[in-house]
Every structure is written in C-alpha cells, then in structure tokens.
Amino acid sequence: MKTAESLDSCYQAEKEIMEQHIQKTIDDVTRIIREKGDKLLGELKDEYDRRKVNLNAQLKELECVESDMSYAREYAEKLVHYGNAAQLMSAKKGISSQMEELLRMETKLDQTETDYMEFKPSDDFCQAKSLVCCVTTLQNSVHWLMFLSMPGLMRIDITLETGTRHKRCKMRVLKVDAVLTKPDESQENIVAADNGDSTWSLKTVATVVGTHEITVSVSKKPITRSPVTVRVIPQKGLICKFGRNGTGDGEFKDAFGVMVTRDGTIRVCDRGSRRLQTLTLNGQYQSTTTFSNIETTVSPDWSTVSEDGTIFTNDGIGGQVIVHDENGRVLRRFGKGVISYCFGIAISPLDSRVYVVGHDGHSIHIFDQDGNHCKSFGCEGQGQGQLRKPVGIAIDG
Known part of the structure; x- marks a missing residue:
C-alpha cells in the first residue's frame, strides 16, 4: 500500500511537470508560428508597396500620354471644323509632327507588373x-x-x-x-x-x-x-577563431565584452589596452575606437548600442557609463556614485532604458538614456531575486 501511494504521488508530480512542459511547448510553437507569419506578412506588404509604386509611376506616364492625345485630337477637330484651307495647309506640318510623336509613345504595361x-x-x-x-x-x-x-x-x-x-x-x-x-x-x-x-x-x-x-x-x-x-555553415564544431595577445590591430590585451552590431560587425571591449575594436564576423580587423575629450582613463568592460546608433560603454574601474559615438567622442557620462564597479550593460527593446550590472553592489541599476537613475533592484544573497557578484545581463523582446 505504501508503494502504491508512492506511485500515485510520483504519477501526479510527473503529470504536473509534463503538463507544464506541454503548455510551454504549445506557447513556444505558437510564438514561433506568429513570428514567421508576421515576417511573411511584412514580405507581402513590401512586395505590394513596391509594385504599387511602380504601377502608379506607369499610370502617371499614361496619363501624360492621354493628355497629349486629347490635346492633339481637340486641336485637329477644331481645325477641321472651323479652319479654312489656308489654315489647314499651314497646320499640316505641325499636325503631322504631333501624330508621329504620338505613334512613337510607349503605352504598353511593363510585363513584370502583370x-x-x-x-x-x-x-x-x-x-x-x-x-x-x-x-x-x-x-x-x-x-x-x-x-x-x-x-x-x-x-x-x-x-x-x-x-x-x-x-x-x-x-x-x-x-x-x-x-x-x-x-x-x-x-x-x-x-x-x-x-x-x-x-x-x-x-x-x-x-x-x-x-x-x-x-x-x-x-x-x-x-x-x-x-x-x-x-x-558547418553542422557543428569551431567555425573560426581570431585574436592573440598584444596591443596591435586585431590583438587583445584583456578582452572582455563582445557585441554583435546591427550592421553585422563585432565590437570587442579590450580593457587591457583601453579601447574598443571593430572586426568582421570572420575576425578581420576594421577599426579601433579610443576615447577622446575625457580627462580620465576609461576601462571598457561591456558595450551596447541604442536604436539611433549611440554607443553605451561601461567604464568598469570608473564606475560609470560612457555614452559616445563610433569615433570615441564622449557625449555624456552617468552612474558615478550609484554603480559599484559596473560590468554588463543592455538596452531594453521595450522601453529603451539602460540596464547596468553593479558587480560589487550585487544589484542591477536602471537609467534612461539621458542618464537619469530610474530604480535599482537586487541585493546580496542566493535566494530568489538576490544576486552575488553579477556579471552579464541581456534583455529579450
């Protein structure tokens, strides 16, 4: 009887776990189908807009042709009805020229638009x-x-x-x-x-x-x-590797944060050489960003980019966020005195707020993009909602 009771308990527990898994799978599949459906709808709308623009352009051309034809017809009718022989003879050359021009006009619809x-x-x-x-x-x-x-x-x-x-x-x-x-x-x-x-x-x-x-x-x-x-692409295994110890182009002294940009490049935070390096997805060196118009030394740990292309880089040692352009020109700074040794950084795709990891403070700090502190959460510990020396952060859609 004890074994039967244990079996019943085990069955109920496993049933609950499986039902939760099934529901999660259904939700995931539904989300995937919706995402693919939205993508297809976007493709359909783009194709429709492109063809609509082309058809409207052709329509305007045909309207111009129709206007020229109407004008030539009205002119000829008036000349025949009200003109005398002398006027007809003098207008002969002009009418012949107009007729030849009308005959040369292309009024056929572009085949691709059918x-x-x-x-x-x-x-x-x-x-x-x-x-x-x-x-x-x-x-x-x-x-x-x-x-x-x-x-x-x-x-x-x-x-x-x-x-x-x-x-x-x-x-x-x-x-x-x-x-x-x-x-x-x-x-x-x-x-x-x-x-x-x-x-x-x-x-x-x-x-x-x-x-x-x-x-x-x-x-x-x-x-x-x-x-x-x-x-x-390979089914599995290493695709490529790049970089070596050093301070030259494509070399790293103490590489930390890595970010893939929207334009398909890699930005590496090399805090050992106090710079950001931009490379292709295959590791080919492109450019180096060093920080200008700032009096202190910046130690870049993590970096992210906003919708308008502005770069937000964590200065780990300085305990601040450096906002700059691709050339390293500093636009503003914020977080000093609030963040205790900042590590990871991410910008929310939902509200565009900046989330910064406070490593030594065991917390996450939220700012708007102007640098105004909105709130913080987290404290030291291993319980729910507690953190212990957090490092990276990412935000989904």
Missing part, C-alpha cells in the same frame, strides 16, 4: 514557407517554392513549380537554367530535372563554407527572387 502574388502554405504546421511571387510571361509561369539546407548543411535542394493556372504553359517546353556562384566567385551549372508533375528539382552539393548564390532563369529570363542567397 505578375501575381501567391502564398504557398506548408503541410508542416511548424513551418511557414516564403512568399511566392510568380512570374507571368507569354512563354511560362515559374516560381520558387522553397530552398532547403539538408541536415548536413552542405546539400542544397531547390524545387520550382510551373504555373498550372495558365494552361498554355503545359503546351510549351520550358528550358530551366541554374548557376551556382560560390564564395570565391567561381560558378558551376546546376542540372534542372523535370519531375513530370509541373515541378522541377535543382540539386547540388556545396563543397565550401560561406555564402552561395543560385541564379535560375526560364527560357533565358530570370525568375522572380533570383538569385537566392544560401549560407552554408
């Missing part, structure tokens, strides 16, 4: 495929379905689907050409296989790591969204 847009849902409820933009020409109708990097992340599969809504497409022989451009700019042709069900398959194997481009054309005309960029 394309239609179509969304292709996936059978996998966790996946949301890309927006499909179909190219409609007199010869064919072809669009991307999706491209997929296989589990090894080295094999690239692409599926194209011909537009079956246009029956004339079935009566024509489509010639599909594809070219793979490798990171070193070398190219190789990809054989397109007709699957016999209105789809074509392109398969190739990427032999090097890096950014590849695949260009596809049908009947020698590039299709919509071509070329497509495919980034090939």
Whole structure:
C-alpha cells in the first residue's frame, strides 16, 4: 500500500511537470508560428508597396500620354471644323509632327507588373514557407517554392513549380537554367530535372563554407527572387577563431565584452589596452575606437548600442557609463556614485532604458538614456531575486 501511494504521488508530480512542459511547448510553437507569419506578412506588404509604386509611376506616364492625345485630337477637330484651307495647309506640318510623336509613345504595361502574388502554405504546421511571387510571361509561369539546407548543411535542394493556372504553359517546353556562384566567385551549372508533375528539382552539393548564390532563369529570363542567397555553415564544431595577445590591430590585451552590431560587425571591449575594436564576423580587423575629450582613463568592460546608433560603454574601474559615438567622442557620462564597479550593460527593446550590472553592489541599476537613475533592484544573497557578484545581463523582446 505504501508503494502504491508512492506511485500515485510520483504519477501526479510527473503529470504536473509534463503538463507544464506541454503548455510551454504549445506557447513556444505558437510564438514561433506568429513570428514567421508576421515576417511573411511584412514580405507581402513590401512586395505590394513596391509594385504599387511602380504601377502608379506607369499610370502617371499614361496619363501624360492621354493628355497629349486629347490635346492633339481637340486641336485637329477644331481645325477641321472651323479652319479654312489656308489654315489647314499651314497646320499640316505641325499636325503631322504631333501624330508621329504620338505613334512613337510607349503605352504598353511593363510585363513584370502583370505578375501575381501567391502564398504557398506548408503541410508542416511548424513551418511557414516564403512568399511566392510568380512570374507571368507569354512563354511560362515559374516560381520558387522553397530552398532547403539538408541536415548536413552542405546539400542544397531547390524545387520550382510551373504555373498550372495558365494552361498554355503545359503546351510549351520550358528550358530551366541554374548557376551556382560560390564564395570565391567561381560558378558551376546546376542540372534542372523535370519531375513530370509541373515541378522541377535543382540539386547540388556545396563543397565550401560561406555564402552561395543560385541564379535560375526560364527560357533565358530570370525568375522572380533570383538569385537566392544560401549560407552554408558547418553542422557543428569551431567555425573560426581570431585574436592573440598584444596591443596591435586585431590583438587583445584583456578582452572582455563582445557585441554583435546591427550592421553585422563585432565590437570587442579590450580593457587591457583601453579601447574598443571593430572586426568582421570572420575576425578581420576594421577599426579601433579610443576615447577622446575625457580627462580620465576609461576601462571598457561591456558595450551596447541604442536604436539611433549611440554607443553605451561601461567604464568598469570608473564606475560609470560612457555614452559616445563610433569615433570615441564622449557625449555624456552617468552612474558615478550609484554603480559599484559596473560590468554588463543592455538596452531594453521595450522601453529603451539602460540596464547596468553593479558587480560589487550585487544589484542591477536602471537609467534612461539621458542618464537619469530610474530604480535599482537586487541585493546580496542566493535566494530568489538576490544576486552575488553579477556579471552579464541581456534583455529579450
């Protein structure tokens, strides 16, 4: 009976844990689908706006043509009805010139603006495929379905689907050409296989790591969204490493905080050499930022950037936050006397407030971007809400 009671207790406890896990998984999947859906909606809106602008521009051109035609017609009608022979003869040259100019006018709609847009849902409820933009020409109708990097992340599969809504497409022989451009700019042709069900398959194997481009054309005309960029990365393991001990370019004396910027570079806080270094994602040195128009020595520990590009760097030894531009020109400072040895720093994407880690004070301090202290929280300890020598901080969306 004791064993049965223990089993019941264990079952209830595990059931509760599993239910919580299931609910969390449902919430995560829902969030992922919503994020992908919002991204697709954004792509659709961008494509719609682009085409709308192009159509409006063409419409204005056609309105100008229509105005010229109307003017020429009214002028000719008035001349025929009210003019005498002498006036007709004198206006002959002008009317002939206007007619020739009207005949030269281009009033045909740009073929690319007759394309239609179509969304292709996936059978996998966790996946949301890309927006499909179909190219409609007199010869064919072809669009991307999706491209997929296989589990090894080295094999690239692409599926194209011909537009079956246009029956004339079935009566024509489509010639599909594809070219793979490798990171070193070398190219190789990809054989397109007709699957016999209105789809074509392109398969190739990427032999090097890096950014590849695949260009596809049908009947020698590039299709919509071509070329497509495919980034090939290792499935696991070290991608690259960079830096060594020193004070030269790309060298570090005491590297601490690392930040990836919005423009795709890496900013490293090297407090040993009192500077920030900017490098590419592959570790190629770009520039160095040292602090100017400030009388004290700055020891950069962590750095972050605001929406307008202003950089906020923690001066660990000085116990303050240095606000500066990319050239190191100091704009303002704050936090001195409030922060006890500042370490990590982050800017909230929700309210743009600056969160600074007080390492020795076992607390987190919140400021607005002008440096006004809003509040602090945390105290020394190992309980809930307590901290002990905190170091880094990050804020999600």
